[in-house]
Amino acid sequence: MNFTLKIWRQKNARADGRFVTYSLRDISPDASFLEMLDILNEDLVTNGEEPVAFDHDCREGICGSCGVMIKGRAHGPNQREATCELRMRSFPDGDTIVVEPWRARPFPVIKDLIVDRSAFDRIMQAGGYVSVRTGAAPDANAIPVPKADAEEAMDAAACIGCGACVATCPNGSAMLFVAAKVSHLVLLPQGRAERTQRVERMVAQMDAEGFGACSNTYACEVECPKHISVDHIARLNEEYIRAKVV
Amino acid sequence: MTLNAKIPAGPLEKKWDNHRFSLKLVNPANKRKYTIVVVRTGLAGASAAASLAQLGYNVIALCYHESPRRAHSIAAQGGINAPKNYTNDGDSVYRLFYDTVKGGDYRAREANVYRLAEVSGSIIDQCVAQGVPFGREYGGLLDNRSFGGAQVSRTFYARGQTGQQLLLGAYSALVRQMDAGSVKFYPRREMLDLVVVEGQARGIVARNMVSGALEVYTGHAVVLATGGYANAFYLSTNARACNATAIWRAHKRGAYFGNPCYTQIHPTCIPQSGSYQSKLTLMSESLRNDGRIWVPKIKGDTRGPEDIPEEERDYYLERLYPSFGNLVPRDVASRRAKEMCDQGFGVGPTHLAVYLDFTDAIRRSGKHWIEEKYGNLFDMYHEITAEDPYKVPMRIYPAVHYTMGGLWVDYNLMSTIPGLYVIGEANFSDHGANRLGASALMQGLADGYFVLPYTIGDYLATTAFSPVRPDDEPFREVSKDVEERIATLMSIKGHRTPDNFHKALGSIMWHNVGMARNKKRLETAIGEIAALREEFWRDVNVVGASDDLNMELERAGRIADFLELGELLARDALHRNESCGGHFREEYQTEEGEAKRDDKKFSYVAAWEFTGDFAKPVLHKEPLEFEYAKPSQRSYK
Numbered sequence: 009m010n011f012t013l014k015i016w017r018q019k020n021a022r023a024d025g026r027f028v029t030y031s032l033r034d035i036s037p038d039a040s041f042l043e044m045l046d047i048l049n050e051d052l053v054t055n056g057e058e059p060v061a062f063d064h065d066c067r068e069g070i071c072g073s074c075g076v077m078i079k080g081r082a083h084g085p086n087q088r089e090a091t092c093e094l095r096m097r098s099f100p101d102g103d104t105i106v107v108e109p110w111r112a113r114p115f116p117v118i119k120d121l122i123v124d125r126s127a128f129d130r131i132m133q134a135g136g137y138v139s140v141r142t143g144a145a146p147d148a149n150a151i152p153v154p155k156a157d158a159e160e161a162m163d164a165a166a167c168i169g170c171g172a173c174v175a176t177c178p179n180g181s182a183m184l185f186v187a188a189k190v191s192h193l194v195l196l197p198q199g200r201a202e203r204t205q206r207v208e209r210m211v212a213q214m215d216a217e218g219f220g221a222c223s224n225t226y227a228c229e230v231e232c233p234k235h236i237s238v239d240h241i242a243r244l245n246e247e248y249i250r251a252k253v254v
Numbered sequence: 255m256t257l258n259a260k261i262p263a264g265p266l267e268k269k270w271d272n273h274r275f276s277l278k279l280v281n282p283a284n285k286r287k288y289t290i291v292v293v294r295t296g297l298a299g300a301s302a303a304a305s306l307a308q309l310g311y312n313v314i315a316l317c318y319h320e321s322p323r324r325a326h327s328i329a330a331q332g333g334i335n336a337p338k339n340y341t342n343d344g345d346s347v348y349r350l351f352y353d354t355v356k357g358g359d360y361r362a363r364e365a366n367v368y369r370l371a372e373v374s375g376s377i378i379d380q381c382v383a384q385g386v387p388f389g390r391e392y393g394g395l396l397d398n399r400s401f402g403g404a405q406v407s408r409t410f411y412a413r414g415q416t417g418q419q420l421l422l423g424a425y426s427a428l429v430r431q432m433d434a435g436s437v438k439f440y441p442r443r444e445m446l447d448l449v450v451v452e453g454q455a456r457g458i459v460a461r462n463m464v465s466g467a468l469e470v471y472t473g474h475a476v477v478l479a480t481g482g483y484a485n486a487f488y489l490s491t492n493a494r495a496c497n498a499t500a501i502w503r504a505h506k507r508g509a510y511f512g513n514p515c516y517t518q519i520h521p522t523c524i525p526q527s528g529s530y531q532s533k534l535t536l537m538s539e540s541l542r543n544d545g546r547i548w549v550p551k552i553k554g555d556t557r558g559p560e561d562i563p564e565e566e567r568d569y570y571l572e573r574l575y576p577s578f579g580n581l582v583p584r585d586v587a588s589r590r591a592k593e594m595c596d597q598g599f600g601v602g603p604t605h606l607a608v609y610l611d612f613t614d615a616i617r618r619s620g621k622h623w624i625e626e627k628y629g630n631l632f633d634m635y636h637e638i639t640a641e642d643p644y645k646v647p648m649r650i651y652p653a654v655h656y657t658m659g660g661l662w663v664d665y666n667l668m669s670t671i672p673g674l675y676v677i678g679e680a681n682f683s684d685h686g687a688n689r690l691g692a693s694a695l696m697q698g699l700a701d702g703y704f705v706l707p708y709t710i711g712d713y714l715a716t717t718a719f720s721p722v723r724p725d726d727e728p729f730r731e732v733s734k735d736v737e738e739r740i741a742t743l744m745s746i747k748g749h750r751t752p753d754n755f756h757k758a759l760g761s762i763m764w765h766n767v768g769m770a771r772n773k774k775r776l777e778t779a780i781g782e783i784a785a786l787r788e789e790f791w792r793d794v795n796v797v798g799a800s801d802d803l804n805m806e807l808e809r810a811g812r813i814a815d816f817l818e819l820g821e822l823l824a825r826d827a828l829h830r831n832e833s834c835g836g837h838f839r840e841e842y843q844t845e846e847g848e849a850k851r852d853d854k855k856f857s858y859v860a861a862w863e864f865t866g867d868f869a870k871p872v873l874h875k876e877p878l879e880f881e882y883a884k885p886s887q888r889s890y891k
Contacts, residue, residue, distance in 0.1 A: 129322075137426035
C-alpha cells in the first residue's frame with residue numbers, strides 16, 4: 009500500500025511546529041501504524057535526517073505510551089484500539105494521513121508527536137490510591153466483594169492513562185480519566201474509607217492542571233481504547249456532590 | 255572472590271523467619287538519614303520504592319518512561335500465584351515451593367524459592383487491600399484458575415490484565431509516597447552507569463532523555479529493578495524499550511552475571527507476519543487451559559482448519575503427555591511446537607505456526623463463558639490477524655519472552671558489589687532454568703514488598719559510610735566515561751542504523767542461541783557477534799544531537815550493550831554441557847527428546863565475572879544443594 013503522510017514536526021517545547029509531508033510506498037496492510045512510522049524513520053535516518061519522535065513501548069495496547077491524532081481522531085479511525093494496535097489495512101490505499109500530537113494545554117509538546125502527560129501522574133498523586141501500608145493488609149478473602157461490583161471496578165480500572173479522552177474532548181477535559189479511578193476505588197469496600205477526600209483532591213488537581221470540565225459530548229467514550237463508559241463520569245459527579253454538598 | 259549466597263542455616267520452613275530476626279534493624283529515627291536510589295519503577299521497583307519510603311528511608315526513583323505506569327510489567331496477562339488453597343485442592347507453601355524448584359529443572363536455590371512461596375500469600379492480601387480488582391466468584395470471594403503446568407488452581411487474575419492491575423496497584427502505593435514527599439521521582443531518565451566508591455555502590459549516572467544532560471544521583475545503596483534482556487533477540491514479547499544497559503553497566507563495574515543462558519521461550523505468541531515486524535505479541539498461556547493444540551497429521555496440509563476432520567488432526571501434546579496434555583511447562587510446549595514445524599506440520603501462510611483451538615471449550619461452556627475469561631485476548635488476536643478466533647482456531651508460535659538469568663544476588667538480594675541490590679527479573683534468583691507461569695509477577699512483588707525492605711536495612715545498619723557528593727572524583731570519572739561513550743557513538747557517522755544492527759544481532763541470537771542449541775552453532779554465534787560488534791563501533795550512524803531528545807542515541811547505547819551481553823549468553827550456553835529447563839542442548843537429550851540434565855557436573859549457578867573489554871569472562875560457581883526437593887527427571891507424561 010502507498011501513503012502520503014503529513015506529520016507534525018516540532019523541535020522542542022519552545023520551537024514552532026509545522027506539518028511535513030512524506031510519502032511511503034509498499035507498506036504491508038498487516039503492518040501496524042507504528043511499524044509504518046518505524047519504516048519512515050529508518051528511511052529518514054538512512055538519509056541522515058532526524059526521525060519522527062513518538063512515544064511507544066509495549067505495542068500491544070496496554071502501556072498507554074502511544075497516542076496520536078490520526079486524521080483528526082485520537083488513536084485513528086477504529087474504536088477500541090490504541091495507536092499501536094491500528095493496522096494499515098484500516099486505511100484505503102493511497103490515503104493521505106495527517107498525524108498530530110495530542111492537542112491540549114495541560115499536555116505540552118516535548119518533541120514532534122511526544123507530549124508531556126505528567127499532569128495525569130499529579131492527579132493520581134492527589135488521591136488515586138488506597139492508603140495501605142505494606143504488610144498491613146488483612147486476608148484477601150476477609151472482605152467479600154459482590155462479583156458485579158468487582159467486574160464494574162475492573163471495567164474502570166482498565167484505563168491505560170493514554171490521554172485520548174482529553175485529546176478528543178472539545179473542552180480538553182480529563183473527566184473520564186479521573187472518573188475511571190474514582191469509580192474503580194469507590195466500587196470496592198477497600199476504597200470507600202477515603203472516598204470524600206479522594207474525589208475532592210483529584211478534582212481540584214484536575215482543575216489546577218488546566219483541564220476543562222465535561223460538556224457531555226461523550227467523544228471520550230467513543231475514542232477510549234478500553235471503551236470506558238461515561239457512566240463513570242456520572243458516578244464521579246455523584247461522588248463529588250456527595251463530598252461537597254450532602 | 256568466593257561466592258557466598260548467605261543462605262541461613264536451619265530447616266527450610268524456618269530459614270526466612272530466623273533470618274528476619276537475625277537481621278539488624280535501622281532505628282526509626284535514623285532511617286531518614288539514608289537515601290536509596292531505586293532504578294526503574296515496574297512491579298519490583300515501584301513496590302520496593304513505596305515500601306522503603308513507608309519505612310522512613312529517603313527514596314530516589316527513576317525510570318526512562320514518562321510515568322511508572324508505563325513499565326512493561328503492565329503487559330503481563332495471565333496471573334499471579336499464591337498457595338492460599340482457597341480451592342481446597344491440596345495446595346500449600348511446600349507444594350508451590352516444590353513445583354517451582356521442579357519447574358525450574360533443579361537449577362534454583364531451595365531457600366530462595368521457599369521464601370518466595372512463603373510470602374506470596376501476603377502479596378495477594380496486599381494487592382486486594384490496594385483495590386486490585388481480582389476476578390471473583392458470585393459469593394464475592396476470590397476466584398482462582400489453574401495455570402501453565404500447575405495441577406492445582408492457585409492463580410489469581412484480573413481478566414487478562416493481571417500485570418496491569420498489579421502494576422497500577424504498586425504505582426498507587428508509589429504515588430502515595432510521592433504525594434507524601436518521601437519518594438522523589440524522576441521520569442525520562444536512563445541509568446547509564448553505576449558509581450562504586452570505596453567498594454560500595456553509592457550512586458548512578460543517568461541521562462535526562464529530554465535535555466540530554468548527564469545527572470548524578472547519590473545514595474547509600476542502589477537498587478536495580480530494570481527487568482530482563484529478552485530484547486537481545488530483537489524480536490521478543492518485551493516492550494521496545496526494555497534493555498539490559500543498567501545491569502550490563504553494573505556487571506562491568508563488578509557485579510557477576512548469573513546464568514545468562516537461561517532464557518524462556520513462550521509457546522503462545524502470535525506468529526510473525528513480515529520483516530517490518532517490531533515485536534511479537536504474546537497471548538496469555540492461560541489460553542492453554544481451554545484451548546487444544548494441534549497440527550494436521552499430513553505434512554504440508556494446505557486445507558483450512560475447518561476442512562481437516564478430527565481423525566486427521568494430531569493433538570500432539572495430549573498424545574505425548576497424557577497426564578499434563580496442553581498444560582506442559584512452557585519450554586516443553588515451545589520446543590514441541592518448533593519440532594512440529596521443523597518436521598513440516600506447521601500451519602498458516604509461513605508454516606511456522608500450530609493451531610490453538612477453542613471449538614470444544616465453546617461447545618462445552620458457551621461462547622459467553624470464553625468471552626468472560628479471555629475476551630481481551632481474543633480481541634487482541636482478532637485485531638492483529640484479522641481472523642476471528644471464536645470461529646477459526648488461533649495460530650501460535652513460540653517467542654522469547656523472559657530471561658531467568660540476571661545479575662547474581664545472595665539470599666539478601668545483594669549483588670557481588672556491596673550496596674548494589676537487584677530485584678525482579680533483573681536478578682537471576684528464583685526461577686532456575688525455567689520459570690513457571692504466573693510466577694514473574696509473584697517474584698517481582700515478593701522482592702519489592704516483602705524481601706528487600708528487610709534485607710537492605712541490615713546492610714545499612716551494619717555498614718560504615720563515608721559522605722559522598724555528586725562532584726566527588728569517582729562520580730566525575732564515571733560521568734566522563736559516559737560522556738566519552740556518547741561522544742564516540744555520535745561521532746562514528748557510519749552507514750548502518752542502530753536498528754539495522756539490532757536486527758542483525760537478533761537473527762544471530764534466534765537461529766543459534768534460541769530454543770535448541772548446539773556446540774557448533776553457539777561457536778558460530780560467538781564469532782559472528784564479535785564481528786558484528788566490531789562493525790557496530792566502526793559503522794553505526796547515530797543522527798541528531800546528544801543534547802536533545804534523541805531516540806536513535808538511546809537505541810544505539812542499548813544495542814551496544816546487547817552486543818556484549820549476547821556473547822556472554824552464548825558463552826554460558828556453550829559451557830553448560832547439559833540440557834535443563836529453557837536451555838536445551840541438542841547433544842544432551844533423552845531418547846524421547848526430553849532435556850537431559852547432568853546433575854553431577856552442572857548443579858551450580860554460573861556466575862560470570864567481567865574482566866575487561868577484550869578479555870574472556872571468568873566463571874565462578876555457586877554449588878546448588880537440594881535437601882528437600884530431590885532432583886528427578888522432569889516427567890509430564
